[in-house]
Amino acid sequence: MPIEKYLVDSILNPFRAMMKDVEDQKLTGEAVENMRRVLDTMERLAQEMSDLASYSTKLSTDNLYLDFSNNYSKALAATAASKTFGKMQDDTTLLKQTVSQYEVRLKMLKKDPESYTLWPPLEKIIHIGKSGMSYPIFLKMCEEQGLFEEMKDGRPRPVIEFDLHVATVMFDPVRKEMYEKLLKEYDALSKKHPLGLVDPVELEMLRFRVQHEYEPKINQWEAIVFRAGKLLDIVIDWLDSFTSFAPFDERWADPTSPAKTKENIAFTQECGPGIFKVRENIFQEYFDLTWDDIFTHEMYRNEVTAARIWYSDERIALAKATYPHMQPGKSPPKELIAESETLKKENRLRNKANLDRYGEGKKPEEVFNFKKFSEFVRAKKL
Amino acid sequence: MDQRHKDYIDYYAVRFKKYEGSAIYKNTYKTEKALYEGIKSSATLEEFGEKEKKEELTLKNAKALTKDQATYRLQVFRELEEKIRAQGPDTIVQKVDSFKDVMELATRVSEIMHRNSIEISVDLLTGNFYSDFIALENIEVWEKAEVPARWKGRLKKFIDDQIEGMKKVWREVRIPRAREWDPKWKMDYENVWESRHRRLIPMKDTTVKRRIEEHKKYFAV
Numbered sequence: 203m204p205i206e207k208y209l210v211d212s213i214l215n216p217f218r219a220m221m222k223d224v225e226d227q228k229l230t231g232e233a234v235e236n237m238r239r240v241l242d243t244m245e246r247l248a249q250e251m252s253d254l255a256s257y258s259t260k261l262s263t264d265n266l267y268l269d270f271s272n273n274y275s276k277a278l279a280a281t282a283a284s285k286t287f288g289k290m291q292d293d294t295t296l297l298k299q300t301v302s303q304y305e306v307r308l309k310m311l312k313k314d315p316e317s318y319t320l321w322p323p324l325e326k327i328i329h330i331g332k333s334g335m336s337y338p339i340f341l342k343m344c345e346e347q348g349l350f351e352e353m354k355d356g357r358p359r360p361v362i363e364f365d366l367h368v369a370t371v372m373f374d375p376v377r378k379e380m381y382e383k384l385l386k387e388y389d390a391l392s393k394k395h396p397l398g399l400v401d402p403v404e405l406e407m408l409r410f411r412v413q414h415e416y417e418p419k420i421n422q423w424e425a426i427v428f429r430a431g432k433l434l435d436i437v438i439d440w441l442d443s444f445t446s447f448a449p450f451d452e453r454w455a456d457p458t459s460p461a462k463t464k465e466n467i468a469f470t471q472e473c474g475p476g477i478f479k480v481r482e483n484i485f486q487e488y489f490d491l492t493w494d495d496i497f498t499h500e501m502y503r504n505e506v507t508a509a510r511i512w513y514s515d516e517r518i519a520l521a522k523a524t525y526p527h528m529q530p531g532k533s534p535p536k537e538l539i540a541e542s543e544t545l546k547k548e549n550r551l552r553n554k555a556n557l558d559r560y561g562e563g564k565k566p567e568e569v570f571n572f573k574k575f576s577e578f579v580r581a582k583k584l
Numbered sequence: 585m586d587q588r589h590k591d592y593i594d595y596y597a598v599r600f601k602k603y604e605g606s607a608i609y610k611n612t613y614k615t616e617k618a619l620y621e622g623i624k625s626s627a628t629l630e631e632f633g634e635k636e637k638k639e640e641l642t643l644k645n646a647k648a649l650t651k652d653q654a655t656y657r658l659q660v661f662r663e664l665e666e667k668i669r670a671q672g673p674d675t676i677v678q679k680v681d682s683f684k685d686v687m688e689l690a691t692r693v694s695e696i697m698h699r700n701s702i703e704i705s706v707d708l709l710t711g712n713f714y715s716d717f718i719a720l721e722n723i724e725v726w727e728k729a730e731v732p733a734r735w736k737g738r739l740k741k742f743i744d745d746q747i748e749g750m751k752k753v754w755r756e757v758r759i760p761r762a763r764e765w766d767p768k769w770k771m772d773y774e775n776v777w778e779s780r781h782r783r784l785i786p787m788k789d790t791t792v793k794r795r796i797e798e799h800k801k802y803f804a805v
Contacts, residue, residue, distance in 0.1 A: 255761065256761070256764055259761070259764040259765060260764065262698075262701070262702065262705075263702060263764065265695075265698065267698070268694055268695060268698045271694060272690075272691045272694055272695075275687070275690055275691070276687060276691075279686075279687055293588070336588065336591060338588065338591035338592045338594070338595045339591050339594075339595075341595045342591065342594050342595040342598050345595065345598045345599060345602065346598050403608070403653045403656060403657065404608065404656070406657075407656065407657060407660045410660065410664075411660060411664065414664050414666075417783070417784060418783045418784060418786060421784055421785070421786050422786035425786050425787075428718075469735060469738065472731065472732050473729060473731040473735050473739075475730075476729035476730035476731045477725055477726075477729045477731075479729070479730065480724060480725045480728045480729050481721075484721055484724065484725075487787075487788070487791060488786070488787045488788075488791060489786075530730045530731070
């Protein structure tokens, strides 16, 4: 079965546009024929293959992306070959063609509102190009105003600010710190340039360097959050397995067989402590953290602030009280079981902040309150 | 000298001054300045055209820009011990002076970076090892947990299912996907210790060593 059309279109549309560009300019020659041949191969493979990842890999490993791009460059270069200083140069035609190409590019970009920050330098270049000056003065003015540089990446500061905004809204403190550092170093570089620009290669390597620095910490943070959450789940499940509501709880209830439900409950009751002990040992081996350390760790405090702790405060307190009793062959004290039953009866199992933020029926835009990039940039007038 | 010639001189002046004092674009500054001096010292634009062609000023400029950018990327990748990412810019720096024209330069640089992007993709497959840590922890838990004898069978089944499930993932997804990039690819555990991979695993060396042995034992296909 061929890959979904919309997925293939997302990959091939830029190449189809380049092919159309060449055809609209009525270019001919070997490079154009090669472009057509490669694009035909890409289209054929999209029909023959069924997996998008494999398709994309094949386009890369068979050098199809590369061949197409190289031939596109050759096709365009062939038309520019006559425009050398050796011959009489028609600046008016050069200027007209240059401005026209930028207009085409701007038109394409404007189909995507998210490319908003790339429009201003192009608009300025086109404005200068149409203001009646000569080609060399046009080139000089664009260089002086840094427009050719700016056109490569737009003004990247809004992109970094947006990344910082998302990390903040998502309560991701490590990435927040990373983007704050990136922004600070970007500003330091920008201050060195009279127009506030940062060389694209310098920015590329700055991004790489800062992300490189923070990747280990991001991985560690996520590893701790996941495993700490698991430990909490095991303790709470163990306590709840002794309650009167356990047979009706989705964690154990098997609607097809009361016997299986009973077996599931017994498994949790009898194996919970042994399983917990091994997980706790792994947690301590990995991070030099104990069960008690979880509740004072910055990771936990952040999860509370983010309202990502599903359990109510009372239930967390119950988990802490249950922990000392999690020994193989033991049961939790009756009073703790009774407390859990009360919480269930009074519908206080779930954290209210968590329910308010992530409860059933919430739409993603209500849960994660960050705008699309283009709206963010417009709102901040960046 | 006609006004058009003067205007082009001004344009080339703006270009070379852009790179003045740049720590990254030392070569580009020199070649941009050579273009400026070439056009300034010519009596006409046509004379400059001949000079530019004879001395290959545009080609030298393209090479200088390419070399400066590749040198900078190489410096950063080496500093961060990113051996595989460094290979692309390293090859460009070594070969750029041999290219005969701008089209060859553009084409060959694309090819070098494309090949390097595949090398990087293949190298990143080493990350599959850390992705399997949760599965290895599950097996350890079910093996070591102190439980009544009547539950040992169930835990053994969990272990067997986990191992078979992960072997299936490797057999049916990971290895075929990896071999789309490199037909001879197989998991290289020595690669895990390279700093670019090791730094991404937030556990101690003793743990990583142990998990490597477990991974070989349980998930090798």
